[in-house]
Amino acid sequence: MSELDQLARALAAGLADWARETEVLVAGAGLAGFAAALEAAQAGRQVMLLEKQPEIGGSTLLSGGAMGFAGTAEQIAQGIADSDERLAEDLLSVGGRQNDPALVATYVAHQRETHAWLKAMGVVFRSVQLGGGQSVPRSNRVDTRQMIGALAERAAAAGVVLATDTAVLRLVRGAEGRVLGAVVRLGDQVQGIRALGGVVLATGGFSRNEALLAIYAPAQRQALRIGGRGNVGDGLLMGCALGAGLRDMGHVRGTFGVHPAAGPEDLSIIHPIYKGAIAVNREGHRFTDESASYKIIGDACLQQPGGLAFQVFDAPVMAQSVPGVATSDMAAGLADGRVVQAPTLAALAEKLGIPVAPFEATVARYNADALAGRDSQFGRTALAAGYGRLHPIAEAPFYGLPSTSAVLATYAGLAVDTGMRVLDVFGTPIEGLFAAGEVIGGLHGAAYMTGSSLGKSAIFGRLAGRGAAGG
Numbered sequence: 001m002s003e004l005d006q007l008a009r010a011l012a013a014g015l016a017d018w019a020r021e022t023e024v025l026v027a028g029a030g031l032a033g034f035a036a037a038l039e040a041a042q043a044g045r046q047v048m049l050l051e052k053q054p055e056i057g058g059s060t061l062l063s064g065g066a067m068g069f070a071g072t073a074e075q076i077a078q079g080i081a082d083s084d085e086r087l088a089e090d091l092l093s094v095g096g097r098q099n100d101p102a103l104v105a106t107y108v109a110h111q112r113e114t115h116a117w118l119k120a121m122g123v124v125f126r127s128v129q130l131g132g133g134q135s136v137p138r139s140n141r142v143d144t145r146q147m148i149g150a151l152a153e154r155a156a157a158a159g160v161v162l163a164t165d166t167a168v169l170r171l172v173r174g175a176e177g178r179v180l181g182a183v184v185r186l187g188d189q190v191q192g193i194r195a196l197g198g199v200v201l202a203t204g205g206f207s208r209n210e211a212l213l214a215i216y217a218p219a220q221r222q223a224l225r226i227g228g229r230g231n232v233g234d235g236l237l238m239g240c241a242l243g244a245g246l247r248d249m250g251h252v253r254g255t256f257g258v259h260p261a262a263g264p265e266d267l268s269i270i271h272p273i274y275k276g277a278i279a280v281n282r283e284g285h286r287f288t289d290e291s292a293s294y295k296i297i298g299d300a301c302l303q304q305p306g307g308l309a310f311q312v313f314d315a316p317v318m319a320q321s322v323p324g325v326a327t328s329d330m331a332a333g334l335a336d337g338r339v340v341q342a343p344t345l346a347a348l349a350e351k352l353g354i355p356v357a358p359f360e361a362t363v364a365r366y367n368a369d370a371l372a373g374r375d376s377q378f379g380r381t382a383l384a385a386g387y388g389r390l391h392p393i394a395e396a397p398f399y400g401l402p403s404t405s406a407v408l409a410t411y412a413g414l415a416v417d418t419g420m421r422v423l424d425v426f427g428t429p430i431e432g433l434f435a436a437g438e439v440i441g442g443l444h445g446a447a448y449m450t451g452s453s454l455g456k457s458a459i460f461g462r463l464a465g466r467g468a469a470g471g
């Protein structure tokens, strides 16, 4: 038996001493962890927030900063009419109605209040963009560094004790079945920390764990991997070790729109498809309805020769670049060489290494369809999820962006109830154990609406913190 397991057993049996005690112990200092820690501290609890890496922020920091909130002041200022009902329908529809409806309802019930809470914590919301699976623009943008910085500042002010370089590696469960605390590694020291109120797992997903991806997402073998260095599924495994149930594991998918040269911590994703681009493969053919969720397009892309595609667009789409918003900043892609520019479609095809004749025929057919308002190949009717009108790709210069799919979040994991209590395989809560953020499953179902992963980290993180604080 490992040293960690031995200590966990001894602590559970009262044969070893706890090194420290707190009321709420939160594992993982990304968005979900900070939301949980802050909520518990604001409820008057003593909170320890432990982060495995030397730095805080996890995948949250690397992300595009799109948060799926509906009916926000920022949407209203841009003239966008949105509602709870529309948000719920989009989440269910993009998830193929395989989502847990109770979690969707919980997300929707708490989303506006969480948006306001984030603002009250000092988080600054910027423009609103259209994202995958959204029937109206709903990606409320934040600068992730600003958000994590603001939350860290508030957490410190609220008395949260933050320890980096400290990994939570085993849960300690007492004879009555309640989680009593955790075994943690601090440098080369292994010790037990008792958590009187509860433990919150906010350890993120497993996009950086090849062994888990091989089991749960074998179809993603060819996809790139992007994510926080600590996102190797620790929380998932600790939950499983106590008999936790799992949700959505068969639906782990990559995200389309990632540049093929992107490294494991690069935010190299641009989505001109949602502004009017089409996607063609190396042979010059379209292969999908580009208005679909980029998860669905990601899978379709992996089926293409070399797992590669090109997002192709023209000057009016380029003119919609949003400086500083990575996923909408085509101009930045042009400036750093990811986006290729050419004066004609034929020249573009040559630069991209696509055969000219089929490529020109593909664009000509799409343009005729766009003018007729009906996509005769894949039934595309809009820019994304029913929103926005198709327009032909006709105004020079023309652009191409090499794109592939990357597993950058895993959107599947521990089963939880609406209070973020972790449920065992039979649906019974594991007392004293809560989870939130990317480590949980159930919200997304079969696919993902842009912004719902950061959204759930904030919304469910707060609920988990509240639960561990005693409700």
Ligand SMILES: Cc1cc2nc3c(=O)[nH]c(=O)nc-3n(C[C@H](O)[C@H](O)[C@H](O)COP(=O)(O)OP(=O)(O)OC[C@H]3O[C@@H](n4cnc5c(N)ncnc54)[C@H](O)[C@@H]3O)c2cc1C
Pocket (backbone or CB within 6 Å): 027, 028, 029, 030, 031, 032, 033, 050, 051, 052, 053, 055, 056, 057, 058, 059, 060, 061, 062, 063, 064, 065, 066, 067, 068, 166, 167, 168, 169, 202, 203, 204, 205, 226, 227, 228, 229, 230, 231, 232, 234, 235, 266, 267, 268, 408, 409, 436, 437, 438, 439, 450, 451, 452, 453, 454, 455, 457
């Ligand atoms: C490139 C990229 C772009 C994205 N864009 C978006 C977007 O625009 N909108 C959206 O909704 N989602 C997006 N996502 C997904 C989203 O960022 C994540 O799902 C979300 O940030 C997860 O938050 P979290 O707090 O659960 O996990 P994280 O932010 O990953 O935090 C988890 C933390 O736990 C730590 N940890 C892990 N194991 C342990 C342990 N054993 N002990 C202690 N600490 C541990 C990790 O080191 C990490 O710091 C994107 C992801 C990536 C990678």
